[in-house]
Amino acid sequence: MQALPVDGNLECQTVWLSDVHLGSVHCKAEALLAFLDRLRCERIYLVGDIIDLWAMQRRVHWPESHNRVMRKLLKLSRQGVRITYIPGNHDQTLRDFCGSRFGNIRVRRQAIHTTSAGLRLLVTHGDELDYAVRYSRLNRIVGDAGYDLLMWVNRHINEVRERAGKPYWSLAKWVKVNLSQADRAIQAYQHAAINLARSRGVDGIVCGHLHHPVVQDYDGTLYCNDGDWVESCSALIEDAAGELCLVRALAPAGNTDELLIARGPTETRPGCSTGGTETALPAATG
Template identity: 40%
Template sequence: MDYEPSASGVTRYRALFISDVHLGTRDSKAALLRDFLASSRCETLYLVGDIIDGWRLRRSWFWNDDHDSLLRLILQMAASGTEVIYIPGNHDEMFRSWLPLGLKIASIRMQERAIHEAADGRRFVVLHGDEFDSVVRCAPMLAHLGDWAYALALWLNRYLAAIRRRLGLPYRSFSAWAKRHVKEAVKAVDRFEEALAQEAKRCGAAGVICGHIHTPEIRTIDGSLYMNTGDWVESCSGLAETMDGRFILVSGLEEQRHPGALPFRRAPRSRSGEAFADESVPGDPWPRPALTPAA
């Protein structure tokens, strides 16, 4: 299926769903997400948890200009009319204590979960998903140990990626490969996905939109549409509802000429064959930062 950019290079969506950015870590691809959002317009932006990595920031501090500029852009989007909904995850669980207060911070609404109504009227539960991870729920200390092991895998990933670049080989994520091929990891992902699909049924929804496991996916499980946004650490992916109401996975990698990257999947043309109208953007309040490679 072909996706076309609008004439101005800005792509319009009904909704964007982003999770697992893990700001505060060296592996966060904040610059890639910033550049993707700067080239997109959406009516609603869902931040589906683990946007800031409080676990890692408590151990060691890392914060650079890319992290700052991404947060500024999201705040500008909220101030410019985009509805921004922040659903905290387990790594930014410090914000969950604010949820009973019903706070709206800088035009960003914070809530435990949301219901998204698609263009065709279908309703989807939107939540981070950690409450359906048996390790996080039943053995939090083990979850922190797993986070340490994941950080080690990402450290190894950085060095392997550098070696592959020097050899002229395409980018491959070691940790993503391990999740796909280690039998117990595959079983854990399957259990997680099935539990989320059941939650959608329990809520009387058509499906569920979540993050948490860093595995982008759109598939039907026992009649429920399961959609996972992925992450901005390895896959650099998100979920989008197009202007005509279809759900697609989007990737921010190719825009940076990243080896082995997938392209941005652009919003489609209308059924009449005409490109969706795109307003001119003089005086656009959303800055369009120069494209720079992520660290």
């Protein structure tokens, strides 16, 4: 993935963001703010775990940058950007409000995004697919604790790397790529997502949850994971040319004034240059 500096704004049709984890010490809110400041789009899907209520039960970490993210999203909605919030497992309390609005932000359990080219994409956080990797409640608790430890170690490693002038390095990503058990779990999850999309009769699925950004075509059914804002700082976009691709926000040495946007190669069918429409699904689905 090659990083290219963005001169001015990032113009696109639709943006999918998930796993921001506001309220967690791991959230990279400043990078997200820099990304949102450059963003010019028609629609934003917030695909779950935007607010980390689980983390705040243990320890509240809410600096001013987290307030600024919330204010920025509200400002964009007032300016006419259509925002749909699909709660995840870390903000699942908000699922009680599915079908409601917070200002101009709609809350939905799931939605179907239809590009103007007719490509229909199921949009869901993705925690309902945990069964595919044989998660019990105990597994989830142990997994969350292990992930928190991994991120704690990762943060301190990168503090040392930053002082040495070296770029950010993700320990969690290294584990996912290099441990066969983790790779098998990711593959099982992706196949479960594809099966869900096919069962709904749609052309593909957009989700988050795994913190593992990827766009891949499985025999004509599209799997898109938009990543996260604790490690990858990534988003999925439908760009001005109507194509779906991943973008990654990078701030060298923490300097958000030098924000770079990295575009990743994808294996997608093209969307359309005139945006898309959304269909809400019943709150009881999924």
